[in-house]
Amino acid sequence: MYICGVMTNQKIKPNLHTVLTPQLLDLYEIKDSIVVIIDVFRATSTMATALYNGARKIIPVDSPELCIEMGKQTGGVTAGERDGKIIPGLSYGNSPSEYPRSFIENKVLVITTTNGTKLLHMALKQGAKDIITGSFPNFSAVADYLVQQGAPVILGCSGWKNRFNIEDTLFAGAIIEQIKDHFTIHCDSSFMANQLYHQHKDDLTQYIKTTTHWHRLAAYGLEADMLYCISKDTAPSLPIYKDGALVNGL
Amino acid sequence: MYICGVMTNQKIKPNLHTVLTPQLLDLYEIKDSIVVIIDVFRATSTMATALYNGARKIIPVDSPELCIEMGKQTGGVTAGERDGKIIPGLSYGNSPSEYPRSFIENKVLVITTTNGTKLLHMALKQGAKDIITGSFPNFSAVADYLVQQGAPVILGCSGWKNRFNIEDTLFAGAIIEQIKDHFTIHCDSSFMANQLYHQHKDDLTQYIKTTTHWHRLAAYGLEADMLYCISKDTAPSLPIYKDGALVNGL
Numbered sequence: 001m002y003i004c005g006v007m008t009n010q011k012i013k014p015n016l017h018t019v020l021t022p023q024l025l026d027l028y029e030i031k032d033s034i035v036v037i038i039d040v041f042r043a044t045s046t047m048a049t050a051l052y053n054g055a056r057k058i059i060p061v062d063s064p065e066l067c068i069e070m071g072k073q074t075g076g077v078t079a080g081e082r083d084g085k086i087i088p089g090l091s092y093g094n095s096p097s098e099y100p101r102s103f104i105e106n107k108v109l110v111i112t113t114t115n116g117t118k119l120l121h122m123a124l125k126q127g128a129k130d131i132i133t134g135s136f137p138n139f140s141a142v143a144d145y146l147v148q149q150g151a152p153v154i155l156g157c158s159g160w161k162n163r164f165n166i167e168d169t170l171f172a173g174a175i176i177e178q179i180k181d182h183f184t185i186h187c188d189s190s191f192m193a194n195q196l197y198h199q200h201k202d203d204l205t206q207y208i209k210t211t212t213h214w215h216r217l218a219a220y221g222l223e224a225d226m227l228y229c230i231s232k233d234t235a236p237s238l239p240i241y242k243d244g245a246l247v248n249g250l
Numbered sequence: 251m252y253i254c255g256v257m258t259n260q261k262i263k264p265n266l267h268t269v270l271t272p273q274l275l276d277l278y279e280i281k282d283s284i285v286v287i288i289d290v291f292r293a294t295s296t297m298a299t300a301l302y303n304g305a306r307k308i309i310p311v312d313s314p315e316l317c318i319e320m321g322k323q324t325g326g327v328t329a330g331e332r333d334g335k336i337i338p339g340l341s342y343g344n345s346p347s348e349y350p351r352s353f354i355e356n357k358v359l360v361i362t363t364t365n366g367t368k369l370l371h372m373a374l375k376q377g378a379k380d381i382i383t384g385s386f387p388n389f390s391a392v393a394d395y396l397v398q399q400g401a402p403v404i405l406g407c408s409g410w411k412n413r414f415n416i417e418d419t420l421f422a423g424a425i426i427e428q429i430k431d432h433f434t435i436h437c438d439s440s441f442m443a444n445q446l447y448h449q450h451k452d453d454l455t456q457y458i459k460t461t462t463h464w465h466r467l468a469a470y471g472l473e474a475d476m477l478y479c480i481s482k483d484t485a486p487s488l489p490i491y492k493d494g495a496l497v498n499g500l
Binding site for chain 2: 020021023024027160161162163164165166169186187188189191192195196199210211212213215
């Protein structure tokens with residue numbers, strides 16, 4: 001039949017949803033989805049940068065104690081900050097600028113973050129098909145991967161202590177802007193995220209300065225870090241979670 | 251001291267936060283706050299309308315069974331819909347158009363809704379100072395009350411089955427636009443809500459048609475209802491929760 005012919009010629013587009021904070025993750029169908037962990041300031045930006053610069057792998061952990069322990073086990077570089085300072089017992093901070101190729105190439109990075117790592121472990125527990133991390137520095141690598149895979153997508157914003165934040169939502173919106181023709185989107189969170197990005201894509205630097213997280217980190221003198229974290233494609237890499245660590249899938 | 255003088259002349263502005271879905275309510279300090287329950291399509295729009303048209307009180311309940319029971323106890327009008335149809339055993343639906351003065355004046359309305367009633371009971375349990383309901387039809391009454399009270403405010407969006415929705419967030423943004431000079435706001439949810447409203451205040455009718463809830467309700471032929479629900483100040487009333495029911499505080 002003609003109608004059937006038309007139907008079979010149409011590709012069914014997989015669903016895409018945006019989860020605004022980890023506390024909302026359980027409302028979504030995670031199983032069989034690719035979950036993109038987004039923590040723009042600064043965990044996933046730093047991860048993309050370290051892998052781009054040749055880190056062998058990154059082990060994300062959720063406590064300083066485990067970071068120290070895993071650092072010993074793997075001989076890796078330990079990293080983590082609280083309130084803008086390196087956590088006692090660890091060696092490095094959360095800034096992407098700390099991980100140039102000359103330092104991080106071929107090393108293992110063990111990093112403790114609060115929001116992003118928590119979301120990653122939640123997605124793992126809920127049976128995600130694949131987990132990757134996304135940030136502006138590896139924007140196109142993420143967008144290309146999602147289109148190539150053709151599987152359902154969850155854009156997971158790490159937020160701030162389970163609350164909504166603007167910078168992670170902006171990144172989700174940027175990804176949606178890029179790949180929306182390839183997905184079925186019936187989700188107000190995604191519409192809002194896309195619209196927020198669309199409205200501000202040409203004044204992202206000014207806009208980001210209005211967010212609560214900018215003010216929090218600017219108080220520690222981290223403006224240059226944050227400007228790097230909203231720059232697209234400066235660290236093309238695809239951090240993908242395999243056997244307990246993020247490796248570069250590119 | 252001069253500095254002290256300046257300080258004491260400055261009024262400390264109370265905090266205002268926006269809670270994007272009921273599932274995020276526990277992240278906020280509810281005690282001593284005024285919580286505004288927002289369920290634009292259509293529970294809180296209908297409540298404002300019924301009280302404006304002289305309903306004696308509204309008893310919000312979270313199940314059809316309780317609605318029937320409370321209807322018997324109070325001799326009230328029972329109301330509730332699922333999937334665009336009146337729930338079997340109840341007498342009326344969720345449309346504001348069903349409650350003109352000629353029908354509802356001096357009557358008790360017992361109404362069951364999913365999202366809004368749930369949030370109201372959560373706010374009650376978490377010790378809210380006051381609970382009122384907000385919608386575009388009673389927009390100015392809500393804004394004026396919040397400014398007059400000078401207490402911390404939680405704008406509580408009912409969302410859709412705990413997920414974020416655009417229409418409730420738009421109303422929160424409209425309230426923020428109106429009263430922001432009277433409050434301290436350090437909250438990305440509020441910034442985003444305000445911006446969403448600010449961007450669309452002149453094309454609200456077109457914009458609302460892009461939301462998931464519009465499509466859901468339009469399938470039941472409820473377009474006129476929804477257009478009413480985004481019209482400002484058509485039913486000036488202040489539904490305030492006292493002794494188990496909403497009464498008109500104006």
